[in-house]
Amino acid sequence: MNDFDLVILGAGSGGYAAALRGAQLGLSVELIEKEKVGGTCLHKGCIPTKALLHAGEIADNTKHAAEFGVKATFISMDMLAVNAYKDGVISKLHKGLQGLVKSRNINFVEGHGKLVGKNQVEVNGTVYTGKNIILATGSYPKTLPGLEIDGKQIVTSEEAMSFDYVPKSVIVLGGGVIGCEFASVWNSFGSEVTIIEGLPRLVALEDESSSKQLERAFRKRGINFEVGVKFASATKDKKGVTVTLENGAKHTADVLLVAVGRGPVSANLGYEEQGITMDRGYVMVDEKCRTNVPGIWAVGDLIPTLQLAHVGFAEGILVAEEIAGLNPRAINYDGVPRVTYSEPEVASVGLTTAVAKERGYDVVELSYDLAGNGKANILKTAGSIKLVAQKNGPVLGVHMVGSRVGELLAEGQLIYNWEADANDVASLIHAHPTLSEAMGEAHLALAGKPLHAHG
Numbered sequence: 001m002n003d004f005d006l007v008i009l010g011a012g013s014g015g016y017a018a019a020l021r022g023a024q025l026g027l028s029v030e031l032i033e034k035e036k037v038g039g040t041c042l043h044k045g046c047i048p049t050k051a052l053l054h055a056g057e058i059a060d061n062t063k064h065a066a067e068f069g070v071k072a073t074f075i076s077m078d079m080l081a082v083n084a085y086k087d088g089v090i091s092k093l094h095k096g097l098q099g100l101v102k103s104r105n106i107n108f109v110e111g112h113g114k115l116v117g118k119n120q121v122e123v124n125g126t127v128y129t130g131k132n133i134i135l136a137t138g139s140y141p142k143t144l145p146g147l148e149i150d151g152k153q154i155v156t157s158e159e160a161m162s163f164d165y166v167p168k169s170v171i172v173l174g175g176g177v178i179g180c181e182f183a184s185v186w187n188s189f190g191s192e193v194t195i196i197e198g199l200p201r202l203v204a205l206e207d208e209s210s211s212k213q214l215e216r217a218f219r220k221r222g223i224n225f226e227v228g229v230k231f232a233s234a235t236k237d238k239k240g241v242t243v244t245l246e247n248g249a250k251h252t253a254d255v256l257l258v259a260v261g262r263g264p265v266s267a268n269l270g271y272e273e274q275g276i277t278m279d280r281g282y283v284m285v286d287e288k289c290r291t292n293v294p295g296i297w298a299v300g301d302l303i304p305t306l307q308l309a310h311v312g313f314a315e316g317i318l319v320a321e322e323i324a325g326l327n328p329r330a331i332n333y334d335g336v337p338r339v340t341y342s343e344p345e346v347a348s349v350g351l352t353t354a355v356a357k358e359r360g361y362d363v364v365e366l367s368y369d370l371a372g373n374g375k376a377n378i379l380k381t382a383g384s385i386k387l388v389a390q391k392n393g394p395v396l397g398v399h400m401v402g403s404r405v406g407e408l409l410a411e412g413q414l415i416y417n418w419e420a421d422a423n424d425v426a427s428l429i430h431a432h433p434t435l436s437e438a439m440g441e442a443h444l445a446l447a448g449k450p451l452h453a454h455g
């Protein structure tokens with residue numbers, strides 16, 4: 001029996017979420033994966049990088065222990081042990097996920113799949129038929145013309161996360177989320193780091209104020225960066241890699257990390273042959289993730305929405321529920337929480353000031369400095385919570401910089417998605433002393449009644 005309600009190609013965040021939810025709703029599910037269930041996020045993305053960042057945080061804490069009255073000496077990183085810790089986390093989560101897939105009676109097939117009909121996927125010479133097909137083949141790390149990845153001196157995030165040594169120096173090409181996270185890791189591990197970014201600022205999709213604060217914090221940490229300059233060429237020799245920029249500047253380092261974005265995995269998979277509308281390799285979908293071909297859906301990094309694991313989960317769940325007839329609400333992508341897990345973290349939800357103005361809102365802004373927050377002082381972190389709001393209306397955006405602010409985003413997303421205004425949040429009591437208090441204080445100030453702030 002090779003006929004299913006749902007045949008899913010790719011078992012990353014988007015694909016496996018659709019499988020789990022589909023099975024929960026009583027659909028028969030076939031899940032096809034050429035590598036490992038969990039995809040990029042679990043094996044080559046979110047989880048390994050966050051483990052490296054945590055190891056970096058411990059290194060930094062050790063280096064700065066004396067500031068907190070603790071005597072400790074940082075000797076060096078033991079990358080074999082770091083990788084063992086990181087791989088242990090991945091392995092545990094992978095086993096858990098495999099168990100979950102099995103327990104939901106999902107038919108998991110390992111192999112390279114190809115769409116061979118409007119309702120058919122072929123794997124290892126067997127054709128599986130689905131009343132519905134979900135394409136979830138994800139993304140790959142892009143490079144630039146003339147920049148060949150050798151996996152040793154010129155690498156992508158995939159090789160970078162398993163280095164068995166700490167490079168003395170690194171150039172990070174690309175100051176987006178992935179570039180900034182690796183810059184942060186390597187700085188903590190002891191490398192000399194230089195970021196090159198073509199756009200005018202680091203994490204350029206964030207509110208301008210967040211970029212400025214991250215840049216200030218990185219400068220303080222000794223992370224070098226050049227923004228608004230384009231890459232021209234790279235040459236290699238035994239000593240390292242030399243990058244030449246269009247402005248003529250040259251930088252040399254042991255390693256060049258190419259973090260210039262990720263492109264969709266869609267070539268030679270039969271998508272065009274079945275008449276699916278594509279754009280630059282992305283599969284085009286409507287607000288319910290339907291392609292133009294009836295019965296074929298697409299989710300995750302393969303479609304041109306935010307490339308985030310939790311977006312993949314949400315899209316996978318959306319499609320499974322739509323197929324099962326639950327008529328779920330379309331995703332509001334502005335309401336998706338976004339975090340760069342560098343030190344300090346950058347976290348946001350909703351609209352930036354620039355986008356809110358573009359959309360015609362009468363905007364008011366409020367920035368609450370973490371200097372006024374007890375817990376931030378205990379942690380010795382700097383940063384702020386910036387609110388973008390409609391004048392006499394709801395909060396339109398929450399933008400935060402500081403250690404651990406990603407954890408505050410749970411409240412930020414409720415505020416944005418439930419269209420709370422300043423008074424709604426100001427009336428809620430936040431525990432003292434927590435970083436979350438800064439969220440309350442920011443709204444108190446926005447409501448015109450600042451407590452621990454001048455206003």
Ligand SMILES: Cc1cc2nc3c(=O)[nH]c(=O)nc-3n(C[C@H](O)[C@H](O)[C@H](O)COP(=O)(O)OP(=O)(O)OC[C@H]3O[C@@H](n4cnc5c(N)ncnc54)[C@H](O)[C@@H]3O)c2cc1C
Nearest residue numbers: 010012013014034039040041045046113138300301308309
């Ligand atoms: C370094 C890095 C750090 C990241 N950190 C975060 C983070 O902290 N938070 C966050 O939310 N997001 C993060 N992301 C992004 C996140 O990993 C992706 O958004 C998410 O994995 C996308 O899920 P997906 O299911 O669309 O694709 P993927 O996870 O890429 O899964 C696609 C799957 O399809 C399989 N596949 C492809 N072609 C075929 C085929 N022909 N046959 C069978 N199988 C196939 C692949 O092997 C893969 O397992 C990070 C990404 C990277 C690279």
